[in-house]
Amino acid sequence: MxxxxxxxxxxxxxxxxxxxxxxxxxxxxxxxxxxxxxxxxxxxxxxxxxxxxxxxxxxxxxxxxxxxxxxxxxxxxxxxxxxxxxxxxxxxxxxxxxxxxxxxxxxxxxxxxxxxxxxxxxxxxxxxxxxxxxxxxxxxxxxxxxxxxxxxxxxxxxxxxxxxxxGIPVADKPDSMEICFIPDGDYAAWLDRRGFSTPEGNFVDKEGKILARHKGIHHYTLGQGRGLGVSGPHRYYVSAIRPETDEVVLSDGSDLGRDVVHGVQPNWIAIEALTGPMEVTVRLRHSRTEQAAILSPEGDGIRLDMKHPARAPTPGQMAVFYDGDTVVGSAWIAG
Structure with a gap:
């Protein structure tokens, strides 16, 4: 055997x-x-x-x-x-x-x-x-x-x-959904305990007007619309995070679409290297949603020209490129 x-x-x-x-x-x-x-x-x-x-x-x-x-x-x-x-x-x-x-x-x-x-x-x-x-x-x-x-x-x-x-003894064991090293799911508290929390700062609009105070940029992610605690003439969404000023920019969400997505540190699986434009579908987050795009080399990274605007492609997350069922490769989203 x-x-x-x-x-x-x-x-x-x-x-x-x-x-x-x-x-x-x-x-x-x-x-x-x-x-x-x-x-x-x-x-x-x-x-x-x-x-x-x-x-x-x-x-x-x-x-x-x-x-x-x-x-x-x-x-x-x-x-x-x-x-x-x-x-x-x-x-x-x-x-x-x-x-x-x-x-x-x-x-x-x-x-x-x-x-x-x-x-x-x-x-x-x-x-x-x-x-x-x-x-x-x-x-x-x-x-x-x-x-x-x-x-x-x-x-x-x-x-x-x-x-x-x-007859497996764990047949009815629930699935584990959380990050393995943060079993309670509270990543902000985990960061706080380890001394990696970020300072409080301002929620601002696109013009820089202060809307409220926030708990630290590590509590927020691009496109987030819940748990902000900010009231106004419309529902607010996180449209930018500025670590250099500890500001979280809020908008009505209409500015979250991106026609172009940039990625760094590509990892090629189905090809040796990307030498020119390639039609792919792409996942920009951990979901089954795929969007059509043109994948092109851009310096040491990649560029995705989206067929339809992608909502809130988030720095730190991953873009995964597909040719049908095959994974062409991936890159970390830079913006």
């Missing part, structure tokens, strides 16, 4: 992935990634491993997570950007940890319970209802050559049904 390393989180997705890999003839070794916050994850992963009769190892990834994800996460908020920690973690922390164990035990492949597909080294969408290709679009061409996503052709409801059929 061919050995493979699977990220075993203690959740239903990775547990079903482990079972499917076993049925495909792989000798699965589970790896639980410990970030030091406790909870039931490690025990649940151990219960799954015991039920399936597979070895389980534990890797302490706290130092890598702090360096590659948590510190950039805080820096982004201080700079007025809205970070995307999972997209940073996958290529820099999670998959390198899996590959380290794979190298040690002589396994050619690693796997996770993500809803996406890899075909001939190319990253492709999973089933439409729960596709996770967006969050995986910073994986490198080299990494993808040796990754398997067993759930790529399944929907979540099918996976839960399989978990019950397989």
């Amino acid at each position: 061919e050995p493979i390393v699977l990220g075993l989180s203690g959740g239903v997705d990775s547990a079903v992935a482990a079972t499917l890999l076993q049925r495909q003839g792989f000798a699965v070794t589970g790896l639980y990634l410990d970030i030091g916050l406790g909870g039931s994850g490690k025990e649940d992963a151990a219960a799954v491993a015991d039920r399936l009769g597979i070895p389980l190892e534990v890797a302490d990834i706290r130092a890598e997570l702090e360096r590659e994800v948590c510190a950039p996460f805080a820096a982004d908020y201080q700079a007025g950007r809205t970070p995307l920690p999972c997209a940073r973690c996958n290529p820099a922390v999670k998959f390198p940890a899996l590959f380290r164990l794979a190298d040690r035990i002589g396994a050619r492949y690693v796997a996770t319970g993500h809803y996406a597909r890899v075909e001939n080294g190319l990253l492709k969408k999973g089933m439409p209802a729960n596709d996770q290709s967006y969050m995986l679009a910073r994986l490198t061409r080299g990494q993808l050559q040796n990754i398997i996503f067993p759930l790529g052709n399944y929907e979540k409801r099918e996976v839960r049904a399989l978990a019950k059929d397989f």
Whole structure:
């Protein structure tokens, strides 16, 4: 049997992935990634491993997570950007940890319970209802050559049904939706506790008129329309964040559309490099919404000329480019 390393989180997705890999003839070794916050994850992963009769190892990834994800996460908020920690973690922390164990035990492949597909080294969408290709679009061409996503052709409801059929002990465990290192979901409080909060400042309109005071720019993101606490002649939306003056600019939202989106640090997957304009569809946030655009090189980065204006493309988030079901590549949104 061919050995493979699977990220075993203690959740239903990775547990079903482990079972499917076993049925495909792989000798699965589970790896639980410990970030030091406790909870039931490690025990649940151990219960799954015991039920399936597979070895389980534990890797302490706290130092890598702090360096590659948590510190950039805080820096982004201080700079007025809205970070995307999972997209940073996958290529820099999670998959390198899996590959380290794979190298040690002589396994050619690693796997996770993500809803996406890899075909001939190319990253492709999973089933439409729960596709996770967006969050995986910073994986490198080299990494993808040796990754398997067993759930790529399944929907979540099918996976839960399989978990019950397989007798998996975490079949009814709720999905985890929050950022793993902020389990209560309150990222602003997390920043405050770590001394990364930003000072209070002014809400201003486009002409610079002061409308009210705000709690610090790390509480807000471009396009936000809720929780502002500012009354006026219309509903307000965040249309700009100015870290240099600690100002948050509010508008009626009519100025949030962008015909052009700029990106930096492109990561190419389906092509070696972008040498000229290319028609693509693009996701500008973690949703299933795709928009048509012309993707062009721009210095060391990229430019997207949108067929229809994109609403509030947010610095710090990611633009992912698609050719049908295939991920062409990605870039961090700069503005």
